[in-house]
Amino acid sequence: MGTYIVKRMLTIVPIFLIATLITFGMIHLSPVDPAEAYLAAANIQPTAEMLAQKRQEFGLDQPLLVQYVNSVIQISKFDFGVSYVTNKPVWEEVSSRLPATIELTLASLVIAIVVSIPLGFLAGVRKNKEIDHFSRFLSYFGASIPSFWFGYLLIFFFSVKLDLFPVEGIGTWKHLVLPAITLALPLIALYTRLLRASVLENLQEPYVLFARTRGIHEKSIMGKHVLRSAISPMITGLGMNLGKLMTGAIIVEAVFSWPGFGRYFIEAIFNRDVPVIQCYVLLAAGLFLISNLIVDIIQMYIDPRISREGRQFQ
Amino acid sequence: MLHTKNKKLVLLIFIIFLTVSIVLIGCTSQSVEKSEADASTENSHMITFSWPRDVGEMNPHAYNPSQMFAQSMVYEPLVSYEEGGELKPHLAESWEVSDDGKEYVFNLRQGVKFSDGSNFNAEIVKKNFDTILDNGDRHSWLGFIPLIDQTEVVDEYTFKFTLNEPYYPTIQELANVRPVRFLGEAGFPEDGDTSEGVEQPIGTGPWVLEEHKVDQYATFKRNEDYWGEHPSVEQIKVKVIPDAETRVLAFEKGELDVIFGEGVINIDAFNQLKSTGSYETSISEPVATRILVMNTNKETLSDIKVRQALHYAFNKQEIVESVTSNLEEKADTILSTNFPYTSNVEATTIDYDVNKAEQLLDDAGWKMPEGKDIREKDGKPLEIELMYNSAESIQKIMAEALQSEWAKIGVKLNIDGVELPTQVDRFNNNEFEMNFYSTSGAPYDPHYFINIVATEGFGFREAISSYPNKDELLSQIATVQQTTDENERQELYTSILGSLQEQGAIVPISYIRQIAIYQKDVSNFSFPANRDAHPFTGIHIGE
Numbered sequence: 001m002g003t004y005i006v007k008r009m010l011t012i013v014p015i016f017l018i019a020t021l022i023t024f025g026m027i028h029l030s031p032v033d034p035a036e037a038y039l040a041a042a043n044i045q046p047t048a049e050m051l052a053q054k055r056q057e058f059g060l061d062q063p064l065l066v067q068y069v070n071s072v073i074q075i076s077k078f079d080f081g082v083s084y085v086t087n088k089p090v091w092e093e094v095s096s097r098l099p100a101t102i103e104l105t106l107a108s109l110v111i112a113i114v115v116s117i118p119l120g121f122l123a124g125v126r127k128n129k130e131i132d133h134f135s136r137f138l139s140y141f142g143a144s145i146p147s148f149w150f151g152y153l154l155i156f157f158f159s160v161k162l163d164l165f166p167v168e169g170i171g172t173w174k175h176l177v178l179p180a181i182t183l184a185l186p187l188i189a190l191y192t193r194l195l196r197a198s199v200l201e202n203l204q205e206p207y208v209l210f211a212r213t214r215g216i217h218e219k220s221i222m223g224k225h226v227l228r229s230a231i232s233p234m235i236t237g238l239g240m241n242l243g244k245l246m247t248g249a250i251i252v253e254a255v256f257s258w259p260g261f262g263r264y265f266i267e268a269i270f271n272r273d274v275p276v277i278q279c280y281v282l283l284a285a286g287l288f289l290i291s292n293l294i295v296d297i298i299q300m301y302i303d304p305r306i307s308r309e310g311r312q313f314q
Numbered sequence: 315m316l317h318t319k320n321k322k323l324v325l326l327i328f329i330i331f332l333t334v335s336i337v338l339i340g341c342t343s344q345s346v347e348k349s350e351a352d353a354s355t356e357n358s359h360m361i362t363f364s365w366p367r368d369v370g371e372m373n374p375h376a377y378n379p380s381q382m383f384a385q386s387m388v389y390e391p392l393v394s395y396e397e398g399g400e401l402k403p404h405l406a407e408s409w410e411v412s413d414d415g416k417e418y419v420f421n422l423r424q425g426v427k428f429s430d431g432s433n434f435n436a437e438i439v440k441k442n443f444d445t446i447l448d449n450g451d452r453h454s455w456l457g458f459i460p461l462i463d464q465t466e467v468v469d470e471y472t473f474k475f476t477l478n479e480p481y482y483p484t485i486q487e488l489a490n491v492r493p494v495r496f497l498g499e500a501g502f503p504e505d506g507d508t509s510e511g512v513e514q515p516i517g518t519g520p521w522v523l524e525e526h527k528v529d530q531y532a533t534f535k536r537n538e539d540y541w542g543e544h545p546s547v548e549q550i551k552v553k554v555i556p557d558a559e560t561r562v563l564a565f566e567k568g569e570l571d572v573i574f575g576e577g578v579i580n581i582d583a584f585n586q587l588k589s590t591g592s593y594e595t596s597i598s599e600p601v602a603t604r605i606l607v608m609n610t611n612k613e614t615l616s617d618i619k620v621r622q623a624l625h626y627a628f629n630k631q632e633i634v635e636s637v638t639s640n641l642e643e644k645a646d647t648i649l650s651t652n653f654p655y656t657s658n659v660e661a662t663t664i665d666y667d668v669n670k671a672e673q674l675l676d677d678a679g680w681k682m683p684e685g686k687d688i689r690e691k692d693g694k695p696l697e698i699e700l701m702y703n704s705a706e707s708i709q710k711i712m713a714e715a716l717q718s719e720w721a722k723i724g725v726k727l728n729i730d731g732v733e734l735p736t737q738v739d740r741f742n743n744n745e746f747e748m749n750f751y752s753t754s755g756a757p758y759d760p761h762y763f764i765n766i767v768a769t770e771g772f773g774f775r776e777a778i779s780s781y782p783n784k785d786e787l788l789s790q791i792a793t794v795q796q797t798t799d800e801n802e803r804q805e806l807y808t809s810i811l812g813s814l815q816e817q818g819a820i821v822p823i824s825y826i827r828q829i830a831i832y833q834k835d836v837s838n839f840s841f842p843a844n845r846d847a848h849p850f851t852g853i854h855i856g857e
Contacts, residue, residue: 032735040738042377043754044455045766053451085378086371087510096528152559160567167564168555170530257555259529266556267367271378272735 005297012289019285020075023278024068030272034058037272038084058084058274075282081275085268090275094261094283100170101260104252105245107176108184109238115184116191120234121227123192124199135192142189147248151182151255168257179256183248187241194237198230205229232302239295243288359548361571361836361855364555364564366578369532372515372523374495375446375508382491382846384552387534388429388517389495392420392439393488395757395844397599399654401485405434405496405518406473415480415798422471426541428498429522430514436467441506442496443475449509453493457765457795458484480796482803483761486654490757491846520545521850529554546838546854562587565831572839574830574849576601580707581639584829593831597641598841600650600825602755604642604708607773608819610780612747614698619678621818624698625664627671627723633715634824637708641829645822648815653759655807661815671723682724689724697726700748701740704731709750712823741773749773752826756845764791764810767820774820781817 035054039046046054055061059070074081080090123135158178159167165174202208203226211221250262257263261280268276370380374389392406403409406420426434443465446453453459461477468474477484488494498516502508515523520542521534534550553570555561562583564570573579588595608615608624615621634644646663649656680689680696689696700716702709713729720727732740740746751773753763767774768791778784787810794806814820828841830849838854 032733032739036739036742037735038378040735044377045754045772047454047769048771049451050454152563155560155563160563163567167567167569168560169553254557255560257553257557257560259527259554263529263556270734 005293008293008296012286015289016282016285017072019282020072020278021068023281024071027272027274027277028064032272033060034084034272034274035060037270041085041271071278075278080279080282083268083276084273085271085276090279093264093276094279097259097261097264100258101246101249101253101262103176104179104183104249104258104260105242107180108187108245109242111180111184112187112191113238116188116195117231117234119188120192120195121199121222121230124196124203124230125222125226127200132196135196139189139193142185143193145185147182147186148251148255150185151178151252154178154182155256170259175256179252179258182255183245183252186248187245190241191234191237195230195234198233199226202226202230228302232299235295235298235302239291240288242291243284246284246287359856360551361547361549361850361853362551362553362569363572363574364553364561364570365575366554366556366558366561368529368554369523369526369552371511372526373508373512374497374517375442375449375493376511377452377492380492383848384523384532384534385495386491386519386842386844386847387521387550387850388515388519388523389497390517390519391489391491391495392422393485395486395489397843398652399486399756399843401489404489409485411485411798413798415482415796416477417474418477418484419468419472419474422473423541424471426518427539428500428516428518429537429539430498430500430516431539432498432500432516434496434498434518435470436473437470438499439473439496440465440467441499441502443494445502445506445508446493448507452509456487456490456493457481457761458487480798482795482797486757486761489844491844521550521848524549543852545850545852547850550850558583565593568833571836571855572830572832572849572853574828576826576828577706577708578829579831581641584641584831585639587831593833594836594839595829595831596839596841598828598830599652599843600643600645600755600827601845602759602826603645603648603650603753604823604826605645605648605751605753606821606823607741607749607751607777608821609744609747609749609777610817610819611744611776614696615747615819616780617678618818619674620680622664623671623674623678623723624720624725625818625821626667626674627720627725628716628821629666629719630823631666633712633719637711637715638824642708642824642826645825648811648820648822649753649760649763650825653756655760655804656811658804658808659811659815660808661812668723675723675725680724687721687724688726695726696724697728698747699728699730700750701730701732701737701746702750703734703737705734706750712750742771744773744776746773750823755826756843760807760811761795764807764814765795767791767814778814778817778819781813781819783813783817787813 035051035058036046038054039050059067071081082088083090083093086093119135119138123132126132155167155178159165165178169175208221208226211225246262249260250266252258253260253263254266265276265280268280365381365383367381368379369384372384372388373380374385390405392404393401394404396402405423405426407423409418409420411418422434422436422439428434446459447462447465450459458477458481461479461481462475463478464476466474496518497508497512501512501514501516503511503513518541520537520540522537524533524535526532531551531553536545536548555564558579561570561573562579565573584595587593608621610616631644634642647656647659647661651657675689679691681691682689700713702713704710710731717727717729737749741749741751753759766772767778768788769775781787790806790810794803794810797803797806815822828845830839830841832839836853836855838852839849840852842849842851
């Protein structure tokens, strides 16, 4: 178990390096010079001297390889550099905005789990009944509607028309409700479908028949056996989607004026604020890696077959 | 055994979730009381406004990420730019310019205090100028900054600076929102250099920054010791709302009192809100011009006949009307006449005339081959590329309108949507055939625009390189900035602006105007003459 985790942790290093290389490459393939973008955003027609001065300030006058190595060395010390736009350390800018994003993503995760587990399970158990139709409709709806549009609809009905929630901003739990639902909807759609399919699959397994012939109570079969083994793919899905949640937050944050990291990232892209973009991509990569690792560990607990595999012949 | 382990784990996960949620709710419920208190102060003495970005660090001498409207609420200039381009005394009560146009002496207004109670005098003016000049490179886009040779405190309320050479737009450039506005002593960092930030945003303006939550909101309260007319509104709250649709929804719900600016909401939303009759709307005087630049460096467009033909086939009136729903106004001259020195520009206005356009193209040798719908010359089809900023819907729709318009006379227009930085970059490097451009507008023009035209590396100078009178134009532009005689200056402007337009590479399309929508209880709203300034002078809310 311990060696497994260490091994997994070690694979993070090369993946991290590749992620830095790709981000760095992508940013520098773009035809836009960050120094020019900075001045364009300030509404200034820059003179050649101003551009040269900015480039030097940003370290863009050095050869690409030097820039890359420098940034990797910096990052390995957890120093993400200084934002081109605000002139403050990137980490300071990011960490002041992260709590808002974490609050939003956790809230949507809770909503997604609370809604999709019972819904997906019941839909599987009562196939082709009302609840199943409803879950299928919700999955279809949630998977196909763009989240910014869903957000506007929620604002329009629940905020402007019914006056139940504020349109934008952060502060009270009321501010959190609409953005969290918006962000949770695609996850609900996905998990409900996943769990439903998995429940249906498990119902075909011989162990269910066996349990029935043993005369075990139906509720107990469903709750203790089917749900537990059916939930496994959903947990994998959760892990894979933690990172997605963070990126999905970009749009939701913009729509609801949520002062989080995603919104800040969008601005950084427009301004070609390279250190911020880099920091975001690395954090997202880190989140994907770590959440996958955690999921694998949880899986091993829930389904011991995984950790036993390969050990049976020892 | 495994069972209990599993149960424990599930329980653990559940508990973690529960704790996190409780902690989150705990965090937020603390602020509940506060925001309720906030709501109760939203009385008739506060205006709530929104802006797409955070107000920024509120440094009067810096650019990004500080927002100009907010800077202008707190910091004031020596000279203010008013209606019709008139330059009026502000923190300077009067000024004298020496006959050689090099010495500027300002008599400062007495009795002006910074919001911390300190005095506004020649010392602090010099201190501000000196830190700006120490970072002169950053401000070299302004003509007079690099020319300043000396700054001097003559007496307590007299300040003087000397230029290396005469530069008439100096006074006009002093009216800009940045960088020449004044920070109080206590705002300066220890080393006196404001380029890395300021200690506190202390200005002389009618508003004082009261509270600032990054990316959420900023509140400004009235400066009770303001030297000028006191605002009737006690507080202004600026909410940061990046999304235009959300802004409209917040306004409809009554969470905002005023929407103001350029492109802050989309045109359909503006018209829809206007049509409900529940709100007041208004549109400003022209603040800038949207123009189409044709690159005379490219073979096809180097022929004046082709340029004119395209202009004749451009149904400006209809396109501007339909694309902007009359929010913009059709432009016949490059600069609108509410700018200084623009009132008597003589340039032939080109009215929509398809026959004439076809005639001109025929004359230029671009003939329509049998059975085709694109003109050709020496076997080459008449194809032109127009670059536009894909994030700006007006540019996009106009590009599409031009595409179908010019197809009628046998011109194939390829349109290419790019991001703003790419657009600027390609324009500066002369990698374009046609491009949309907006002039900087009030308070920068006309001198700023012609200066851009004459400077290498900004796109225009290269774009007009096949003008036959190019050298004369450039020398006129160089002369006009050094003129000390008002009449000579006027004549030069008339001639420069006239011939720039006559050659047809710079096509005025429309005058950009600012919009405002406000709730019925808001009154006395007026647009700032300076495009970058705040619109809150005189605004009133409630009975």
